Amino acid sequence: xxxxxxxxxxxxxxxxxxxxxxxxxxxxxxxxxxxxxxxxxxxxxxxxxxxxxxxxxxxxxxxxxxxxxxxxxxxxxxxxxxxxxxxxxxxxxxxxxxxxxxxxxxxxxxxxxxxxxxxxxxxxxxxxxxxxxxxxxxxxxxxxxxxxxxxxxxxxxxxxxxxxxxxxxxxxxxxxxxxxxxxxxxxxxxxxxxxxxxxxxxxxxxxxxxxxxxxxxxxxxxxxxxxxxxxxxxxxxxxxxxxxxxxxxxxxxxxxxxxxxxxxxxxxxxxxxxxxxxxxxxxxxxxxxxxxxxxxxxxxxxxxxxxxxxxxxxxxxxxxxxxxxxxxxxxxxxxxxxxxxxxxxxxxxxxxxxxxxx
Amino acid sequence: xxxxxxxxxxxxxxxxxxxxxxxxxxxxxxxxxxxxxxxxxxxxxxxxxxxxxxxxxxxxxxxxxxxxxxxxxxxxxxxxxxxxxxxxxxxxxxxxxxxxxxxxxxxxxxxxxxxxxxxxxxxxxxxxxxxxxxxxxxxxxxxxxxxxxxxxxxxxxxxxxxxxxxxxxxxxxxxxxxxxxxxxxxxxxxxxxxxxxxxxxxxxxxxxxxxxxxxxxxxxxxxxxxxxxxxxxxxxxxxxxxxxxxxxxxxxxxxxxxxxxxxxxxxxxxxxxxxxxxxxxxxx
Numbered sequence: 001x002x003x004x005x006x007x008x009x010x011x012x013x014x015x016x017x018x019x020x021x022x023x024x025x026x027x028x029x030x031x032x033x034x035x036x037x038x039x040x041x042x043x044x045x046x047x048x049x050x051x052x053x054x055x056x057x058x059x060x061x062x063x064x065x066x067x068x069x070x071x072x073x074x075x076x077x078x079x080x081x082x083x084x085x086x087x088x089x090x091x092x093x094x095x096x097x098x099x100x101x102x103x104x105x106x107x108x109x110x111x112x113x114x115x116x117x118x119x120x121x122x123x124x125x126x127x128x129x130x131x132x133x134x135x136x137x138x139x140x141x142x143x144x145x146x147x148x149x150x151x152x153x154x155x156x157x158x159x160x161x162x163x164x165x166x167x168x169x170x171x172x173x174x175x176x177x178x179x180x181x182x183x184x185x186x187x188x189x190x191x192x193x194x195x196x197x198x199x200x201x202x203x204x205x206x207x208x209x210x211x212x213x214x215x216x217x218x219x220x221x222x223x224x225x226x227x228x229x230x231x232x233x234x235x236x237x238x239x240x241x242x243x244x245x246x247x248x249x250x251x252x253x254x255x256x257x258x259x260x261x262x263x264x265x266x267x268x269x270x271x272x273x274x275x276x277x278x279x280x281x282x283x284x285x286x287x288x289x290x291x292x293x294x295x296x297x298x299x300x301x302x303x304x305x306x307x308x309x310x311x312x313x314x315x316x317x318x319x320x321x322x323x324x325x326x327x328x329x330x331x332x333x334x335x336x337x338x339x340x341x342x343x344x345x346x347x348x349x350x351x352x353x354x355x356x357x358x
Numbered sequence: 359x360x361x362x363x364x365x366x367x368x369x370x371x372x373x374x375x376x377x378x379x380x381x382x383x384x385x386x387x388x389x390x391x392x393x394x395x396x397x398x399x400x401x402x403x404x405x406x407x408x409x410x411x412x413x414x415x416x417x418x419x420x421x422x423x424x425x426x427x428x429x430x431x432x433x434x435x436x437x438x439x440x441x442x443x444x445x446x447x448x449x450x451x452x453x454x455x456x457x458x459x460x461x462x463x464x465x466x467x468x469x470x471x472x473x474x475x476x477x478x479x480x481x482x483x484x485x486x487x488x489x490x491x492x493x494x495x496x497x498x499x500x501x502x503x504x505x506x507x508x509x510x511x512x513x514x515x516x517x518x519x520x521x522x523x524x525x526x527x528x529x530x531x532x533x534x535x536x537x538x539x540x541x542x543x544x545x546x547x548x549x550x551x552x553x554x555x556x557x558x559x560x561x562x563x564x565x566x567x568x569x570x571x572x573x574x575x576x577x578x579x580x581x582x583x584x585x586x587x588x589x590x591x592x593x594x595x596x597x598x599x600x601x602x603x604x605x606x607x608x609x610x611x612x613x614x615x616x617x618x619x620x621x622x623x624x625x626x627x628x629x630x631x632x633x634x635x636x637x638x639x640x641x642x
Binding site: 006010013014017018193197198199201202203204205206207208217353354 | 408411421428432435437447450454
């Protein structure tokens with residue numbers, strides 16, 4: 001342990017003097033500020049409709065819906081066609097609706113759209129209008145009075161997702177990229193530096209093991225990760241879920257560092273391993289798609305450790321009734337980390353003993 | 359005492375040997391030089407002996423005890439290795455470099471300040487090693503190899519790149535350690551250093567030892583003693599080199615008798631000349 005601490009002290013001093021620790025912390029501060037101040041809290045388009053209704057039908061409908069506790073969101077009533085157009089110029093995602101009756105007393109509508117209006121949004125509006133007109137002029141018979149009140153929605157779980165700001169939702173992805181993947185490259189760099197300066201050879205003829213050498217590098221990566229994680233997590237999320245999220249992050253760092261040691265075993269220069277680093281970066285960020293669009297969640301994606309990091313962090317940061325995901329992620333990441341630490345250490349020792357660095 | 363028998367080493371683990379069936383013995387307190395050109399197998403032999411490379415085939419006995427394929431901590435606690443390349447942490451001061459290495463040992467270590475003074479870096483011990491010249495870094499690496507008071511000391515080109523005065527300082531340290539009982543394994547391709555320092559030397563070429571003895575005996579056995587004569591002829595100073603073997607003595611006597619001799623210098627062959635004679639190759 002005394003030797004590991006001696007190595008750790010040396011590695012931390014070198015890390016600070018080589019600036020990479022400071023750079024990592026500086027980047028995490030920048031990312032934290034970007035998430036808090038630049039990334040929008042919401043990227044959803046509001047479906048605003050400017051309505052000029054000459055018939056007064058929508059106002060009556062609004063009153064009926066209010067009676068039935070229904071909401072009419074995103075509808076702005078104006079009193080001229082010009083006001084509709086002006087509103088649409090100001091709000092580029094809005095559409096316009098003009099409702100009037102023809103001389104025979106039938107409803108006639110005119111839908112004003114933006115050049116880039118979403119076809120699905122327009123189709124939806126057409127269906128809603130058809131529905132509304134059917135209420136007021138039923139094609140046959142009459143609609144039951146409680147047509148809107150008779151529909152109820154039963155949620156199987158309390159879903160708080162709608163209330164999570166978009167910028168905070170990005171944090172798990174930023175943590176995996178900044179800490180997990182950058183950690184991998186930092187580990188390769190640390191090992192390569194020892195090879196380039198040939199200092200590892202001097203270490204090998206001292207009575208201290210290669211395992212202590214590697215343990216120290218892991219400790220350095222974990223220390224930097226705790227700092228960078230806290231710099232990003234605490235201002236954005238606060239203390240909620242801090243410890244489980246930290247544990248998930250640290251397990252991911254150990255996985256990344258172990259992969260870094262494996263690559264560092266074979267390459268003398270960090271840039272020579274960049275092809276592998278790039279491939280691993282792609283692989284590790286792939287599950288982010290699933291986090292942002294849960295409809296994409298094939299089974300093979302769950303083999304990638306970062307899948308469990310992302311969903312574990314998400315569950316720790318934004319608590320709902322999915323807390324079992326936290327425990328599951330910790331177990332699965334641990335199941336990856338432990339063998340990788342052992343395999344990478346043996347691989348590293350075996351590679352340097354082969355005389356590749358003599 | 360180190361005894362090496364039938365040592366082989368192949369980097370590809372096939373029949374292509376970098377070290378091919380070499381055997382030698384180093385007595386306690388002896389400076390044993392391993393001489394040869396680049397790629398001859400010197401560094402590989404030192405790598406195996408110092409534990410950097412696996413002992414694939416052959417035996418190494420340290421004071422009668424067989425050494426494993428990879429040595430244990432006890433072995434590393436008693437050896438020191440000075441490398442040809444100055445492998446130091448450039449972002450640490452010389453003092454911190456030595457302090458870091460000292461903390462890796464289980465045995466009593468030398469005070470870094472004393473070692474830095476010894477190699478002439480005392481004044482600049484707080485400076486970052488990266489700001490040192492190559493020669494200074496070389497001296498720092500040399501100092502590091504003494505941090506644990508090794509009783510077996512491996513040195514690879516210890517004076518390479520040093521100015522003559524600093525080189526002499528390093529040689530004095532080596533001799534002093536020898537006088538204290540340290541066994542020294544020195545690899546070099548500098549025959550003058552070997553001749554000056556080593557009690558015995560082995561010539562290694564293509565992984566094989568081609569000759570092994572004290573420098574003096576090698577020169578006597580394989581060299582040609584000569585006499586360089588400067589003499590006056592037609593008012594001009596000329597010189598002539600003549601052999602000193604028994605059958606050449608009469609030629610020498612006749613030459614001296616017939617010429618106006620001004621100076622006479624006996625000469626012995628250099629180790630390098632012996633090496634070339636025995637191996638047919640130079641040392642670079």
